[in-house]
Amino acid sequence: MGQNTRNFSEDLTAVLAMYYPGKDRNIKFPLRITDEFKEENILEAIFSKRASNIILRNGVETVEKLIDNFDNLSSFRGCGSGTVKEIRNTFLKYYYSTLNEKQIKTFWKEFIEVNGFAYANP
DSSP states (O other): OOOOOOOHHHHHHHHHHHEEOOSSOOOOOOOOOOHHHHTOOOHHHHSOHHHHHHHHHTTOOSHHHHHHTTTTGGGSTTOOHHHHHHHHHHHHHHHHHTOOHHHHHHHHHHHHHHTTOEEOOO
16 A cells, blocks of 8 residues: 555645534544455554553554444543544544545545535535
């Protein structure tokens, strides 16, 4: 998997500027993970020491297990809201960096659909 040069945060800001998500919504991200990627142990390589320790202490050792627990991170012992945000943001940026241009277009199309966003600009 090659790394793209797109910036997830900038692209997310641009998409949210075009589509109004409404107030107090939990934004969902469509993650399409290949079997090869599911088994990768990238956790210690991309997260801070604190986040890695929390993740590993809770039995999450692969990308697949992290995704399975993506909505339950706040229930992990020692994982406050700041660490939950760090884990989600760090993983999403890493995941996004592995996508090619076609996959990026599909990601944003599905992101808009799964969140039920309506076009905000006339």
